[in-house]
Amino acid sequence: MSDNLREQLVLLPEYFQGHLLLTLISLSLGIIISIPLGVWAAQSKIVKRPLLTAVSIIQTFPSVAILAMVVALLGGQIGLVPAIIALVLYSMLPIVRNTVTGLETVADEVVEAARGIGMSSNQILTKVRLPLALPVIIAGIRTAAVWTVGVATLSTLVGATSFGNYIFTGLQTSNLVSVTVGSLAAALMAIFLDSIIGGIQWLTEHRNQKSSTRKFKQVKFIVITAVLLGGSFSAYSILPEPKRDFVIGGKAYTEQYIIAGLLATELEAAGFTVDQRIGMGTEVLYTATANGTVDVYLEYTGTVWANIMNNSHNPGRKVVLESVTDFVKEKDGMVNVGTLGFQNRYALAMRKDRAQELGIVSIEDMIPLADGLIAAGDLEFFGRLEWITLRDTYNIDFAEKLTFDSTLMYTAVNEGQVDLITAYTSDGRVAAFDLQIIEDPRNSMLPYDSFLLASSRAAENNRFVEIMQTLVNQISDLEMREANRLVDVEGRSVSDAIAYLQTIIHE
Amino acid sequence: MIELKNLQKTFDNGATYAVADTSFSVEKGELLGLIGESGSGKTTTLKMINRLEEPSSGEVYVNGQNVLAINPEELRRNIGYVFQGIGLFPHYTVAENVAAVPQLLGWDENRVTLRCQETLKMVGLPVDEYGARYSSQLSGGQQQRVGVARALAAEPDVILMDEPFGALDPITRAELQEEFKRIQTNLNLTVIIVTHDMTEALLMADRIAVMKDGEVLQIGTPQDLLNEPKHEYVKKMVDMPKRRADRLEKLVHSS
Numbered sequence: 001m002s003d004n005l006r007e008q009l010v011l012l013p014e015y016f017q018g019h020l021l022l023t024l025i026s027l028s029l030g031i032i033i034s035i036p037l038g039v040w041a042a043q044s045k046i047v048k049r050p051l052l053t054a055v056s057i058i059q060t061f062p063s064v065a066i067l068a069m070v071v072a073l074l075g076g077q078i079g080l081v082p083a084i085i086a087l088v089l090y091s092m093l094p095i096v097r098n099t100v101t102g103l104e105t106v107a108d109e110v111v112e113a114a115r116g117i118g119m120s121s122n123q124i125l126t127k128v129r130l131p132l133a134l135p136v137i138i139a140g141i142r143t144a145a146v147w148t149v150g151v152a153t154l155s156t157l158v159g160a161t162s163f164g165n166y167i168f169t170g171l172q173t174s175n176l177v178s179v180t181v182g183s184l185a186a187a188l189m190a191i192f193l194d195s196i197i198g199g200i201q202w203l204t205e206h207r208n209q210k211s212s213t214r215k216f217k218q219v220k221f222i223v224i225t226a227v228l229l230g231g232s233f234s235a236y237s238i239l240p241e242p243k244r245d246f247v248i249g250g251k252a253y254t255e256q257y258i259i260a261g262l263l264a265t266e267l268e269a270a271g272f273t274v275d276q277r278i279g280m281g282t283e284v285l286y287t288a289t290a291n292g293t294v295d296v297y298l299e300y301t302g303t304v305w306a307n308i309m310n311n312s313h314n315p316g317r318k319v320v321l322e323s324v325t326d327f328v329k330e331k332d333g334m335v336n337v338g339t340l341g342f343q344n345r346y347a348l349a350m351r352k353d354r355a356q357e358l359g360i361v362s363i364e365d366m367i368p369l370a371d372g373l374i375a376a377g378d379l380e381f382f383g384r385l386e387w388i389t390l391r392d393t394y395n396i397d398f399a400e401k402l403t404f405d406s407t408l409m410y411t412a413v414n415e416g417q418v419d420l421i422t423a424y425t426s427d428g429r430v431a432a433f434d435l436q437i438i439e440d441p442r443n444s445m446l447p448y449d450s451f452l453l454a455s456s457r458a459a460e461n462n463r464f465v466e467i468m469q470t471l472v473n474q475i476s477d478l479e480m481r482e483a484n485r486l487v488d489v490e491g492r493s494v495s496d497a498i499a500y501l502q503t504i505i506h507e
Numbered sequence: 508m509i510e511l512k513n514l515q516k517t518f519d520n521g522a523t524y525a526v527a528d529t530s531f532s533v534e535k536g537e538l539l540g541l542i543g544e545s546g547s548g549k550t551t552t553l554k555m556i557n558r559l560e561e562p563s564s565g566e567v568y569v570n571g572q573n574v575l576a577i578n579p580e581e582l583r584r585n586i587g588y589v590f591q592g593i594g595l596f597p598h599y600t601v602a603e604n605v606a607a608v609p610q611l612l613g614w615d616e617n618r619v620t621l622r623c624q625e626t627l628k629m630v631g632l633p634v635d636e637y638g639a640r641y642s643s644q645l646s647g648g649q650q651q652r653v654g655v656a657r658a659l660a661a662e663p664d665v666i667l668m669d670e671p672f673g674a675l676d677p678i679t680r681a682e683l684q685e686e687f688k689r690i691q692t693n694l695n696l697t698v699i700i701v702t703h704d705m706t707e708a709l710l711m712a713d714r715i716a717v718m719k720d721g722e723v724l725q726i727g728t729p730q731d732l733l734n735e736p737k738h739e740y741v742k743k744m745v746d747m748p749k750r751r752a753d754r755l756e757k758l759v760h761s762s
Contacts, residue, residue, distance in 0.1 A: 109590065109591075109592045109594050110594060110596060110597065112559070112590065112594065113588075113590050113594030113595070113596070114596070115559060115583070116557065116559055116583060116588040116590060116594070117583060117584065117588060117607055117608050117611070117657070118580045118581070118582070118583035118584030118585075118608065118611055119580070119611065120580050123611070128596060128598075131598045132597065132598055207598070208597060208598060208641040208643055
């Protein structure tokens, strides 16, 4: 077994526990909410149409968008709660719809008979219609269960642990083993749940005719065994987690995984227990640190300056750093516990041979050529201040502006599919693909000094601050680029990159 | 006993009447056949007696009580009802189906169990053998026996039957007709059977009401109808079984 695989499997119990917990709580709540809604809709024509439309609309929303909206509605709270709310919303459609369908397809003559012998509407519902609709309702629950297991992988994005941690970490650090383990685990859980609920469905469908046959008894035995097995796993998964001293956050790319891992290693070496919540977006992470759900993460001055403080000018590196430090303290009570030394700002980059061929050294050289150039940006760039400033400062626009996942963006420029990309200065792939960073003589690009942003609680802990300060200004652009390159280009593990940085810091 | 007074039912605010100004009564212990073709209003009339349909106007009295003054569920629990197409609950066993009404009435468990045994025995389905079965495991005739047992279970003295034997094969139908007639006589039940089968009505009923287009054309004993049909339609209805009976008799004598 490879080291990589072993490293992944060590994480399995924690991710399994997180995923199962999310799935079971969400599905249970989904059932508790959706069946009464379905019953209500089946009784009342006024309710039926709007309700079914509403749950269908929820379903058409991209699940990532629902997660983001729930986090925003909860005032930036991350973790289990927003993930569960989003999953419950997502699970509703099949259960509500099947409840309505199930109740409506009960034979008229049976309902008439129930009325005729003197059952009240409630008795007809509970004694006749619901029991007869049960197999259809269970089929809806079965669909919802499979969906929930799948969508639960996305809850990693809002800081809830799931098999998604494998998938997002793997995607961002080019670790195929991690992606595979995560996907397989989620698929197996989905199949397992699908089979159990499918078994229950079969039993309810055949409870009348076949309850004495051998096959019925076998299926019953298997289902009960599986439920008991799943039940004990679930009981184990609801055990309260031990309280960790610090929660380290991280955004969804390699550098963040490496630095978060580095912080974890350093804190653990000092005897603290830590939890890592990696893979979140800036807004979510910033708010979570402000409200103390996260204790520390790697932030960049330019990100806070532009995205949080909503500034649209560039007063220079020093002023930005100072303003940001003051802002996070005064506005949200957080502390900049130190810069790490490297910058991760945006820069335009081209393949060296292409830049030479066109005679481009600085962005000014691009101005006359721009309407023939294809640019590729990461998922954010063309929506960011940097692009607007760059465009206005140089009065430049490109023939085509494409948006890529950052890994694909580098591949695209390397293969000549696009002329230039919006690279990051600390990115290992700049060196690996031998890209040329295009100079920015008019300083249109914001500075992005990396710094450790800590919650007020963490910043009050002297030992914590001491440990963080041993890292201050210890990592140069080149060194961070090398650490990133190890993971992104050479396919080494995040632990290898952390080890590399430690040798530099503690040399 | 059952008494209908100027009973009317319209589904279109009086443009047409499914049942128009119908009055008749059924005496205690009497079995009335209510006969007519589809759309004659016979089933609607039946359903107005236990308020499965609400009358547009007119009154219904069961054992002297105006049914419109009784809670409809209460009313239905005290009137046996045998459904067209049987209407057993597919998720209930035979015993559970039969126990349904006594349980709705809040009988204690022992009494329900005893009554179940009793009624199932009455319809020829011993509880030990059939009690635990589901309706899908029974033949059509057995299913309707359960339907009859369910209607008898709460010891009602009035029973309404909506084409109860229509879906059965001729032999089973004849058996059940005879058995039910015997039960009805023994228990002195007041019964209305809705049917479109004149032979059934002639052989089972004490009196027959013939309906057409929402109106009762004639009401009388089988002999009255056979001997003095007061209406061309009634004559047509009774002629068919009469002709068949004559032909059968000739066949018997010629052999």
